[in-house]
Amino acid sequence: MTVRIFEVFTSIEGEGILYGTKTLFVRLAGCPFTCSYCDTKDSLPLDSGMEYTMRQATDLIDETLQDYTYKVNFTGGDPLLQHNAVALLAGHVRARGVLTYLESSCFDSDRFAHVLPHIDIAKIEFKTSDSGFVTKMRHDKMIGEALRCLELAVGADKTVYIKLVVSSSTPAGEVRRLASAVFELVPREAISGFVIQPVHGSGAPSLDHLLEIYDLIRPIYADIRVVPQLHKIINAP
Ligand code: SF4
Numbered sequence: 001m002t003v004r005i006f007e008v009f010t011s012i013e014g015e016g017i018l019y020g021t022k023t024l025f026v027r028l029a030g031c032p033f034t035c036s037y038c039d040t041k042d043s044l045p046l047d048s049g050m051e052y053t054m055r056q057a058t059d060l061i062d063e064t065l066q067d068y069t070y071k072v073n074f075t076g077g078d079p080l081l082q083h084n085a086v087a088l089l090a091g092h093v094r095a096r097g098v099l100t101y102l103e104s105s106c107f108d109s110d111r112f113a114h115v116l117p118h119i120d121i122a123k124i125e126f127k128t129s130d131s132g133f134v135t136k137m138r139h140d141k142m143i144g145e146a147l148r149c150l151e152l153a154v155g156a157d158k159t160v161y162i163k164l165v166v167s168s169s170t171p172a173g174e175v176r177r178l179a180s181a182v183f184e185l186v187p188r189e190a191i192s193g194f195v196i197q198p199v200h201g202s203g204a205p206s207l208d209h210l211l212e213i214y215d216l217i218r219p220i221y222a223d224i225r226v227v228p229q230l231h232k233i234i235n236a237p
Helices: 054-064 079-095 109-118 136-155 172-185 207-217
Strands: 002-012 022-028 050-053 071-075 099-103 121-126 159-166 194-198 224-226
Touching: 002 054, 002 079, 022 054, 022 079, 050 054, 054 079, 071 079, 079 099, 079 109, 099 109, 109 136, 121 136, 136 159, 136 172, 159 172, 159 207, 172 207, 194 207, 207 224
Parallel strands: 022 071, 071 099, 099 121, 121 159, 159 194, 194 224
Antiparallel strands: 002 022, 002 050
16 A cells, blocks of 8 residues: 655644644645635645655654654545545554544545544534535535534544634524534534634635624534634744
8 A cells, every 4th residue: 555645744733622732744645625715735636745655654754753742633635535544654653652633624434434543633624615615516415424524533532623614705504503413413522622713814704703603603512712723823834
């Protein structure tokens, strides 16, 4: 087996509930989706980056992993595109006693289930219809896949949090329906956070829009947070 990796680097986690932690990012190549706010477009082609044997890839991780790294973040692209390789790499990292983190768009619950046993922390992302992730026709199916991933991760007793990227055109009613669907499926105490991530730059939401979204979720989930991408503020990759 081989794996296509775009880049491996150490930086500060800039998103989600673990922002600020020293993290080794393993950015897998390839993603078939089309989010308007994607900030890793160079890694979307499956032939981007370089191809490694599994031995070369684990050696690269071992050589790059620094002391005091809090976790290894498997990101992309979408790491679930190469789920078999990610399961092996995450298993290798865990055997070294380092936490593993999966950052995917949760587009395929079967692939997610394959990787999950090797993952400590799972971000479950729900893409709203304004994201451009998929066509409107496929959007409901993708939300279903993400809900199933959420159910699997909670069932496996992982550290799980939810992320929603909010733009100026994210429909508030859709967010309310999503939040209701989430907490009909899993108990509030099984979730370690619900993060609203504002789009950065073009398409950024106004403060009023963020507050509207916050106020919709707050009665359902008390620990809702608006967390901008920290790494963009400190000019880190
Ligand atoms: S799923 Fe992630 S990597 Fe793929 S286009 Fe959307 S933001 Fe970019």
